[in-house]
Amino acid sequence: MERPEADLIAAVLAGDRASFEPLVARYSPRVFATARRYARREVEVEDIAQEVWLKAFDKLKTFRGEAPFEHWLMRMTVRTCYDFLRAHQRNRVSSFSEISGPEEDWLGHFVAGPSHAAAEEADAARLLVGRVLEKLSPPARLVIQLLEIEDRSVKEIAEITGWSVPLVKVRAFRARGEMRKILARMAKEKYL
Amino acid sequence: MNLTELQKKLVAAARLRTPDERVPYAFEKRITALIAARAVADHWAAWSRGLWRAAVSCVAVAVVFGSLSLLPPAPVDNGRDLSQDFENTLLASADQADNSSMP
Numbered sequence: 001m002e003r004p005e006a007d008l009i010a011a012v013l014a015g016d017r018a019s020f021e022p023l024v025a026r027y028s029p030r031v032f033a034t035a036r037r038y039a040r041r042e043v044e045v046e047d048i049a050q051e052v053w054l055k056a057f058d059k060l061k062t063f064r065g066e067a068p069f070e071h072w073l074m075r076m077t078v079r080t081c082y083d084f085l086r087a088h089q090r091n092r093v094s095s096f097s098e099i100s101g102p103e104e105d106w107l108g109h110f111v112a113g114p115s116h117a118a119a120e121e122a123d124a125a126r127l128l129v130g131r132v133l134e135k136l137s138p139p140a141r142l143v144i145q146l147l148e149i150e151d152r153s154v155k156e157i158a159e160i161t162g163w164s165v166p167l168v169k170v171r172a173f174r175a176r177g178e179m180r181k182i183l184a185r186m187a188k189e190k191y192l
Numbered sequence: 193m194n195l196t197e198l199q200k201k202l203v204a205a206a207r208l209r210t211p212d213e214r215v216p217y218a219f220e221k222r223i224t225a226l227i228a229a230r231a232v233a234d235h236w237a238a239w240s241r242g243l244w245r246a247a248v249s250c251v252a253v254a255v256v257f258g259s260l261s262l263l264p265p266a267p268v269d270n271g272r273d274l275s276q277d278f279e280n281t282l283l284a285s286a287d288q289a290d291n292s293s294m295p
Contacts, residue, residue, distance in 0.1 A: 032213060
């Protein structure tokens with residue numbers, strides 16, 4: 001039978017480090033899934049997950065148990081991912097010359113008529129959006145990911161990121177603009 | 193090209209992507225081992241931190257006293273210091289009595 005989460009946390013805080021292992025095993029799938037939204041290479045994903053768990057261990061004292069442990073951990077995961085984006089932002093300045101054949105085909109279908117490029121069926125579209133997201137600035141990428149893709153509310157994003165509600169709104173506005181600019185650049189590079 | 197439409201399509205495609213929840217084999221063991229290794233390292237780190245702090249304090253004290261010793265000595269006040277003033281005040285009446293009793 002699984003030990004309750006609160007027991008495990010209390011045991012870790014009392015100095016029993018081994019009790020941290022079941023927590024890592026239980027919540028790692030979610031941590032990895034979140035990290036894979038922000039990092040493409042598996043080595044980077046593992047680095048993020050590792051950092052999240054080391055931080056969680058160090059800051060476990062600050063967990064007051066008012067919200068579920070999972071929420072607390074996911075907040076830490078998103079913040080760690082944001083730090084990762086900021087640390088690797090120099091990599092995002094590149095052209096769209098490396099777009100693969102299927103991605104180009106999808107774009108071609110879209111240009112021919114938006115209804116021809118069905119987002120639901122296109123793996124190429126997913127690859128393409130990944131490429132576009134990689135070119136966004138870290139705050140823009142985080143906001144687009146949380147607001148547009150994960151469909152979270154502004155208030156939720158403010159809680160997760162630690163930003164104020166007005167700041168989230170401003171950053172969301174700028175992020176949409178930034179994304180449109182990147183798409184325009186892509187269209188120009190490919191079709192002009 | 194309709195960029196707003198393209199943006200919508202791409203976001204819709206990204207929404208459909210289910211993130212992969214795969215975890216590397218024995219990842220939790222790796223984290224526990226890292227935490228244990230860090231605890232040993234932290235023990236030495238605490239000592240090292242303490243010693244560095246002590247060294248910095250010692251250097252600061254040495255610098256303060258060294259610079260004080262380099263300052264020129266305070267000018268001598270022709271022998272009129274507080275102890276002498278105090279003694280004169282205290283013995284003023286005795287001195288007066290001595291002077292008046294002299295022929």
